[in-house]
Amino acid sequence: MLRLPEFEYHRPTSLSDAVGLMGELSGNAMYIAGGTDLVPNMKHGLFEPRHLIALKGVSELKGIREDGAFLRIGGAETLTAVSQDLGVRTRFPALAEAAAHVAGPQLRNAGTIGGNVCLETRCTYYNQTAFWREALGYCLKKDGDVCHVTKVGKKCVAAHSADTPPVLMTLDAVVVLVGPRGEREVPIRDFFLADGISNTKRETTEILTEVRVPLAAAGRRQAYVKLRQRKSIDFPLLTVAIAAEMEADGTVGSIDGVVTALGSRPRVLTGWGEVAEGRKLDADVIEELAIRAHKQCHPLENITVDPEWRRAMVPVYVRRALARVTVD
Amino acid sequence: MPATTDIVRLIVNGDRHEVGVPTHFTLLETLRYVIGLTGSKQGCDKGDCGACTVIVDGEPTLSCLMPVWEAEGRQVTTVEGLATAAGPHALQDCFDLNGAAQCGFCTPGILCSAAVLLTRNPSPSREEIQEALSGNLCRCTGYSKIYDAVEAAGRRLLDAAEAP
Ligand SMILES: Cc1cc2nc3c(=O)[nH]c(=O)nc-3n(C[C@H](O)[C@H](O)[C@H](O)COP(=O)(O)OP(=O)(O)OC[C@H]3O[C@@H](n4cnc5c(N)ncnc54)[C@H](O)[C@@H]3O)c2cc1C
Ligand code: SF4
Ligand code: FES
Ligand code: FES
Numbered sequence: 188m189l190r191l192p193e194f195e196y197h198r199p200t201s202l203s204d205a206v207g208l209m210g211e212l213s214g215n216a217m218y219i220a221g222g223t224d225l226v227p228n229m230k231h232g233l234f235e236p237r238h239l240i241a242l243k244g245v246s247e248l249k250g251i252r253e254d255g256a257f258l259r260i261g262g263a264e265t266l267t268a269v270s271q272d273l274g275v276r277t278r279f280p281a282l283a284e285a286a287a288h289v290a291g292p293q294l295r296n297a298g299t300i301g302g303n304v305c306l307e308t309r310c311t312y313y314n315q316t317a318f319w320r321e322a323l324g325y326c327l328k329k330d331g332d333v334c335h336v337t338k339v340g341k342k343c344v345a346a347h348s349a350d351t352p353p354v355l356m357t358l359d360a361v362v363v364l365v366g367p368r369g370e371r372e373v374p375i376r377d378f379f380l381a382d383g384i385s386n387t388k389r390e391t392t393e394i395l396t397e398v399r400v401p402l403a404a405a406g407r408r409q410a411y412v413k414l415r416q417r418k419s420i421d422f423p424l425l426t427v428a429i430a431a432e433m434e435a436d437g438t439v440g441s442i443d444g445v446v447t448a449l450g451s452r453p454r455v456l457t458g459w460g461e462v463a464e465g466r467k468l469d470a471d472v473i474e475e476l477a478i479r480a481h482k483q484c485h486p487l488e489n490i491t492v493d494p495e496w497r498r499a500m501v502p503v504y505v506r507r508a509l510a511r512v513t514v515d
Numbered sequence: 516m517p518a519t520t521d522i523v524r525l526i527v528n529g530d531r532h533e534v535g536v537p538t539h540f541t542l543l544e545t546l547r548y549v550i551g552l553t554g555s556k557q558g559c560d561k562g563d564c565g566a567c568t569v570i571v572d573g574e575p576t577l578s579c580l581m582p583v584w585e586a587e588g589r590q591v592t593t594v595e596g597l598a599t600a601a602g603p604h605a606l607q608d609c610f611d612l613n614g615a616a617q618c619g620f621c622t623p624g625i626l627c628s629a630a631v632l633l634t635r636n637p638s639p640s641r642e643e644i645q646e647a648l649s650g651n652l653c654r655c656t657g658y659s660k661i662y663d664a665v666e667a668a669g670r671r672l673l674d675a676a677e678a679p
Contacts, residue, residue, distance in 0.1 A: 189560040191539045193518050196584045219582070226541070226580045227561040243585065267574075291650025292628070294562060296574045297581065419649035420563065 189230035189316070197240050202247040202365060202396065205240055209392050210367050212238045218394060220263050221297035223290070224306050232317035233307075233329055248301065248396055251275065257361075257399040262301030267292075269300050269351075279358060279400055281409035281428060285350040288413050291420045301395040304352055304362060304375070308345035308383045308451055309422060310336065310489045328384050336489050343383030346448050346489045348422045352379070353445040353453045354411050357430035358404040366393035379452035383489075386451045407432055410511035412504050414448075416492065423448040424492050425500055427480075427508045431468070439463040444476070444508075446501065449486045456480050473509045477502035523583050527552065528596030542586045543567045543578035546593060554594035554623045558652075565651030568624035569593045575628045575650070594623035597630055605668040605675075606630060615664035617655035625651045629665045637669045637676075 197216075199205040209216055216238035219225050228234050242248055248263035251272045258274055269275055270287035289295055289303065312326050312335040325331030328343045336344055352375060360375045373388055375398075380386050389395060407430040415421040425448050432440035442463045447453035462475045481502045486494040518537035525532045527550060534549050543560075546552045546569070558566030560579045567579040570592040578586075597604040606626050609615070616622045625648060632639055632647035639647070644665050645658075653661060 188557055191541065193537070193539045195519060195538050196582050198584060222580050222582060222585075223562055223577075226582070230561055239582070241582075241585070290562075291565070292647065293565060293568055293575045293577045293650045294580075296576060420652075 189227075191226070191229050192232070192235045194229075194236055195238050197238060198244050199240065200244050200246060202245055202394065205242065205245050205394060206365060206367055206392070208238075208240050212240070213392065216240055217391070218242055220299040220302040221265065221294075223294045223298040224302055228307055228314075231315060232320075233313070242299075242301070242394065245394075248394075253402065256402055258402060260300055260398045260400070262395045262397055263299050266295040266298050266300065266303065266351075270295065278402065278405035279354075279409065281354045281411040281430070282351060282358065282400070284411045285354045285413075285426075285428070288411075289350045290422075294420075300351060300398055303349045304355070304378070304398065305387060305389060305395055306347075306349040308343075308386050309348045310343075310345035310383070311491050312336065313345055336487055344451055344487055344489055345383030345386075346450065346487075347379065347386060347452050348448050348490070350411075350413065350423060350426055353426055353428035353447045354409070354430075355398065355400065356445045356453060356455065357409070357428045357443045358400050358407070360401070360404075361399045362395055363397040363399065364389055364393040365396050366390055370396075372399075376455070381451050383451040404430065408512045410508040412508045412511070414497070414500050414504055422490075424490065424497055425449070425486070425504055427501075427504045429505075429508045429512050431463075431512050437467050438465055439468060439472075442476075444480065444505065446480065446484060446505075448490065449484055449497075450489075454484065456483060468509060468513045473506055476509060477505045480505045524587055525550075525583075525591060526589070527591045528593060536583055538584075540583045541579055542569070542571075542576075542581040542583045542591070545583045545586075546578060546591075552593050552595050556620055556623055558620065563652070564621075565624045565628070566621055568627045568651060570627050570631055573631065573634075575631050577650075592627070592630075594626050597626060604630065605671045606633065606665065609664040609668040609671065610661075613660050613664040613667060615656060615660040621651055621653040621655075625653065625661060629668070633665070633669050633672055637672045639665070639669060641666075 217236040219239045220242045242263050248261045250261045266286040270283045276283045327334050355375045410429045413423050414425040429444045431442040434440045444456035484501045486497040520535045556566035558564040569578045572589045644662050
């Protein structure tokens with residue numbers, strides 16, 4: 188039995204009320220959407236807000252619709268809704284795929300896209316009960332002053348572990364944040380920081396209201412693959428998202444690859460354009476891209492499975508993803 | 516300092532409940548320790564196992580992660596609500612006949628996930644059953660007999676619907 192710390196639960200129905208409440212309760216409140224990340228973390232004593240502000244009832248955070256140049260996905264839409272939405276499935280199949288591979292069915296019914304983008308980083312030494320963490324000695328991310336992963340470093344390297352952000356990055360999506368100081372848009376490529384303690388640019392008072400995916404990206408060939416121990420429930424050990432613009436003659440116009448579940452933010456693979464642009468995605472190009480990815484990825488002991496094996500899987504999963512990009 | 520309490524209004528298996536709960540309770544804690552419905556199991560208590568699965572407005576839901584307030588005003592069905600006065604649910608009967616439960620700890624959650632599946636699709640393929648139950652762990656059976664039981668229950672529901 189894992190007890191939650193005590194809190195009061197607030198259920199605003201409008202965005203302005205939600206942000207207003209956060210202002211009133213400031214410093215002592217957190218937003219909660221599906222709660223599938225926050226509730227286990229609170230049960231582990233990692234967060235102890237006195238107030239929770241629920242986002243599921245906020246009407247402005249609902250809906251998936253095409254509007255102007257974007258597909259707009261409300262921040263509180265569930266992963267089940269995102270994975271089943273016809274517009275998402277036809278235009279952004281890799282996003283539908285990523286959402287459909289988060290956790291298991293019940294968690295996708297509750298978990299939201301906003302919560303997925305704002306997911307807390309994960310680490311073997313962090314996602315544990317208070318008892319467990321105390322027994323080992325606390326770490327930098329919570330209550331301590333050492334990192335059990337790097338031993339020497341003064342930086343937390345807990346793993347970014349969410350499935351949809353890598354895909355959203357290859358599609359040049361934008362996240363919309365609304366807080367006490369108003370609204371701002373942040374390209375998701377710039378949203379994540381290399382700091383495991385707090386790895387996004389979202390201020391704690393800001394609500395992620397919408398994910399905007401440019402419809403212009405719908406023409407890209409997309410792929411998403413995920414490595415995990417079991418085919419369901421488990422967080423990723425590695426994910427690879429790829430999107431490529433193909434020319435009429437079958438050569439690559441542009442190509443983007445993003446991997447995650449390694450460090451504290453998703454990694455944009457570099458140097459792919461110079462390898463692939465102007466060439467067909469044949470076996471040679473695929474091999475060169477896989478080698479580049481392997482060189483750039485250095486998994487750590489931040490999640491349970493052997494980093495050397497996870498590293499060896501990088502080229503394997505890049506090849507698999509590229510094979511999907513080439514399929515019509 | 517005693518925990519803050521408040522009154523929550525729930526509809527569980529068709530019955531209305533108006534009960535005082537500590538404001539930090541989950542739906543599972545309220546069902547088990549306030550209302551006294553102990554069918555839904557407290558397994559991992561953190562989203563990993565599915566033993567606490569109940570049906571909220573037609574969707575399989577992990578009650579160990581749901582703050583009780585999120586269930587207010589919605590239709591909650593637990594394993595206790597599957598049987599009717601006429602007898603056990605087809606799934607319950609077929610789990611029995613197929614030996615689909617051993618220790619039984621996972622069974623209430625699996626019955627809830629499977630009941631939603633069969634409501635939507637009484638003749639699911641093996642893959643569809645696997646997908647629908649992919650958030651429910653069973654450490655005893657190896658799953659095969661569970662899938663057999665769900666198939667058998669689906670057939671029985673279809674036969675009953677087609678019977679003159
Ligand atoms: C067993 C298990 C397996 C899992 N497997 C996976 C997996 O494979 N892949 C994966 O990606 N995730 C996984 N998850 C994590 C989680 O279920 C999902 O990431 C989900 O999308 C989180 O969304 P939520 O709405 O439940 O977030 P919550 O728990 O409600 O919130 C998470 C965090 O984001 C903040 N937040 C939420 N919504 C907003 C918003 N709109 N604006 C601002 N801040 C917000 C909250 O304050 C909190 O800090 C798993 C969880 C469990 C328990
Ligand atoms: S990476 Fe280090 S500091 Fe960060 S959670 Fe893990 S052990 Fe703690
Ligand atoms: S008890 Fe809820 S998922 Fe295990
Ligand atoms: S019957 Fe024992 S866990 Fe499923």
